[in-house]
Amino acid sequence: MNINSNENYLSLVITALDELIAPEVNSAAAKTAVEMMKTTLNELRKREADAPVVIKTCIVEGRKVLVDMLLCAGEAQPIFKEIGNELHFDCLLLEYQQLTSQLHAVSETLRAEHSGDQVAGLLRRVAEWELSYYTNTAALKVAEAPKFENPRQPLTKSALQDFINSLDEHIGAPVQLDKFESLMGGFGKQTFLCSYKKPDGRTRELVVRKSDPMPIMLHGSCLLDNEHALLCALPEDYPAPKPLAYAAQWQNVDGDFYIMDRSAGEVPGAFLHGMNKEMPEEVFLDLAEMLGQLHSVPLNTFSDYAEKYDAPNILQGTVADSYRANLAGWAGYIQEQEHLPSPYLIWLMNWLETNLPEDTRTPVLVHGDFNIHNVLVNEGRISAILDWECAGFGATEQDLAYIRPHISQHIEWTKFLNHYLAHGGREPDEAMMNYGMVYAALRTNLAGNKATFNLQQGRNRDLRYSMVELGFTPSFMNLALNSAKG
Template structure:
């Protein structure tokens, strides 16, 4: 699969527009920032228009010549235009276009040398200036040098206005604001504010846009919010979510929640930790996982999503897991996606090999790993990003951790600590199964999100890396675990 160049360029232009205000020379005429912006515009317009754009240029030149009547002799230019009608290659058409321009220029030179009345010479000039101006401007498309006032980017000014309106407090001022890179399902922005009604550091977590994100589990922010609140109220170190906003004309864009900023920083990504995990930190992770899995059914969440429903708390564990995997499989097949025979084969294996686990369904975070918990002074301060939260088998969480940070852990010691904190024993076979599922589910999400970039439903440039840097190791990781299971 190749992502179309016009989609990459379109997303690159949007991303660069976001960066322009941060560049020191962004407002200087002829600056490097301005040069890159216009180069992206030219490439995007050329890629998007292609042959059709050049043919349109020929038509508009012909119409302009028709409007000039007898002011110039355009016989040669019309012959060059006619020769281009049968051309299909872009390079050949562009060469013919240059020839047409050269011919038209010679015709004007001849008119300049002729004895033409002043009013006709002025009409010729006006017509040609208007035509050529429009032609050149069409080649660069809309400028990315200026950001639309109605753009969805969060700025200090917009956020200050929003907070003043929300709290009816004109003293509120946003003193710092910066987006957080990383993550593919949400936009995250950290800001600091001073005022009577609100003061300190906070986090905005926002849907990436209408129809752009995944619509399963808790991927939409209005579904994630009650789960975060419920876990926090149970004493679990989830973020302190302060409010949800789905009606925010002063901050156009996706719906969002505002949370109090927790201390610490992310220490790795899905594929592993950035360094070996100290035993004391591994103990904290084991304890917190056991604490999460000990939370009694949160029936107050009601029928929040397809995977958080009242009846799921009382299902046999195997049935609950099968419903979750089938839900994802159906979601993948129904959503716009890039066909993947390998991924469908993985779903077939998973549905044939669901383990018969003992116990009862519990709330699962679904994405525990170094990429989603914050560390400060050797302690975990918060488990963030609950978009994969669902009701399921606690062993799924352990299988996920095993393939993300497992190589950085003394796994036997970790499991002993988890069990000592109240967690259940999980067999190696069950761990491998849920490791395969972790890879398959993340490959599904990556496939769908990257396809939305291709189709134009999403414009987040980082989605372009998913098919190439993420999906292959997901698929290979799942295959290796299945082969290990067969060899066991």
Template sequence: MNDPLLGEKLRSILAAVRADLKPQLPQGNERLRCDLIEMMLARLAVEAEEPAGPPPGVAAEAAWRSAHEDRIAAILAAPAAPAGSGAELEIPADIFTGWFADKDASIAIAKVTTVPGGRSKGTILLDSADGRQLVVRRDFTAAVTGTSVADEFPVIRAVHGKGLRVPEPLWLEESPQAIGGRFIVFERLAGTSMGTLFSTDATPAFCRDFAAELAKLHQYDVDDLGLADSLLYGRADHPVRAHIESYEVRYRKGMAPVPLIDAAFAWLHDQLPHIGNERRLVHGDAGLHNSLGLGDRLTGLLDWEFTHAGDPAEDLAYCRFLVSRVMPWAEFMAAYHAAGGPAVSDARMAFFTVWRTLLLSVLTGFARHSYDSGVDRDLRIATIGCNTFPKQLRDLANDLAPMISNMEMPA
């Protein structure tokens, strides 16, 4: 199948190689190999954009080939710069020091470190001259998830100090003018990330600690925390229905229709009357990739951008994918219930198993649309849309298939 955006995709890879990789390479064979990669990517990009090839006739072909080589040379001669949002987290230390002057003048930033791998938000580590360690979580200009750090700040502030292991939120900056996007400043917690969306180094003991933390989270009362008016769906009659409908509306407005996704939404609507009506605090992205750990101990539950009122089964179904690779799921649930976690029916787990991969399919589909439409041509967005999106559709199909019988996919 011909891909009209193949040239742009190759340009995205080329931009990332030139701006992010090549400057880190020493002179010598590594740099030479990188030059060769650049030349190949530039040529393949131009060839993808000119699939017809040269016109007939020697004079016409001569003109075409000259223009063709000029285009390649122009790409290689252009200044190296990341495409799209790739450079948004390159913020000098003095910019942060100036911002802190109005908050705490004793904070002078000596070192800024960008944490790699952020898909929907950027994470920056700040080290002050006097040894204080802080974390900045920042919105990207083009937010494919539709969420903002401003949404998660009141939730983290409400649960911090109540026994849940979350970083202390110090300041929320709602103006994007300061560093190019809204951001939260946290105290830094000890520990390292426990993996990615697809893999983890967590031990069974860590997973049991993680289960106990989720049980604690799911016992919070939304009203007692004072979050009903600021939490997403906090006042909804049926939070789960409101959540599903909200994303279905966004899906239909934000990307081309996918029959598999339409079928998944139809199945969820059919099952809604059979799962009850829960209204508890839900993290919404409670995977092991959003946890910090030291050995077998969880030190922090991070990234609360998707938090909302809803059903605890959503968080459990979300983390089951990786937890089940580490330990038997029954043992994880035993630790969850031993720590006070509420009962969760098989029907609710089945419902949110489909919801997990449907949600991830929609969000990665938004990234694909953002890239295809030119909103953000960063390599990060290209990879989510062109690599992760198809994988999520595969997982959605595998999760949905055993749930339905004789159900035709919408045309």
């Protein structure tokens, strides 16, 4: 996969400083620091672009000055090493610094031991030479960040308020939002929090889940309407978000969204970095219980959903049939959508297709991203399972393999597994665990590829997506390769 350039990363950081950090900065010292950071980062951008040419030219000119100064001082002529086509700034910088030291030494000699107009002229010439680098680099222009023109607008407080007031329950009794803020979080969707006062004076908090204006995945439950329909199909008593209303092409907003009541609790950790703090054992047993309950939901619960959003016969086939259909879908998606070249993805698809076990069990609904970063914990217990965009039908082992590394860091895996089995889970087939883990990596690696492609094309300038290459992509590549050894 093509790697992001230094220029791309630097311009992303500057964009974040401008759009996210600077507006939140209050003190004069902090504002000054932000401006100095931007100046420094733009200097680094120049060093990744045209500054090497400037410093190389300075070296060539500085050598000419040194020759003339040594002639005047009556000293031996230097032998310079060939610069050639070298344009790496740090290598040229080392040569420049050595040349500066030589010019400094001969300038001291000339000043101490010689005099006259020639010496004065040479000393001025070397002073002008030293200034030239700064003058010429200051004149360099940094490239504008690539832009992708989107004719539609981000979700605003007023647009969201208009949508809420268009719902039946608010006709004739409009509400006014008193809070609307973006929440940092996952990479596949945008999330917002809003609130308003109800007629009885109590505050109602809503969460908005919205498509990114440049989605990183356009297949399966990663599509927002697909995810919304799946959440609506889940049993009412399952602890998942309950959508209240879906906004399709609302006003001029740059992506569909749906709203739901905010669930109590906080996310206890991140996939790559683990738990934010110690959690009681009950949290991990709740995970086992909820995963067991999910895997025991009767397949006919999803008949209408599968008819509209999946292959209708996927619920009548086997686990092996599910994965064959899923892989065919992903292969078609890869052909249809533009991605960065990746030999790794070719290997991954080939391994999944050639190593698919002939599993004759019936499939279950698989969450696909069931882990500590996608749950809410309230007062020491799990209150909700979040982010269903990786869900699909397949083997229970896909979820179990995915969560086992994290669970094993906190409680014994056998204890988790027994609790899972006691709440409707299916006895795992160890032979399917590796396959489940490799398959789980497919969607994340495809999404990461597309996210990096969007950054490189200027379709997205969100700093969060730099974390794909700097964390998620290598982690999931490694996960799949290690699991495929077995």
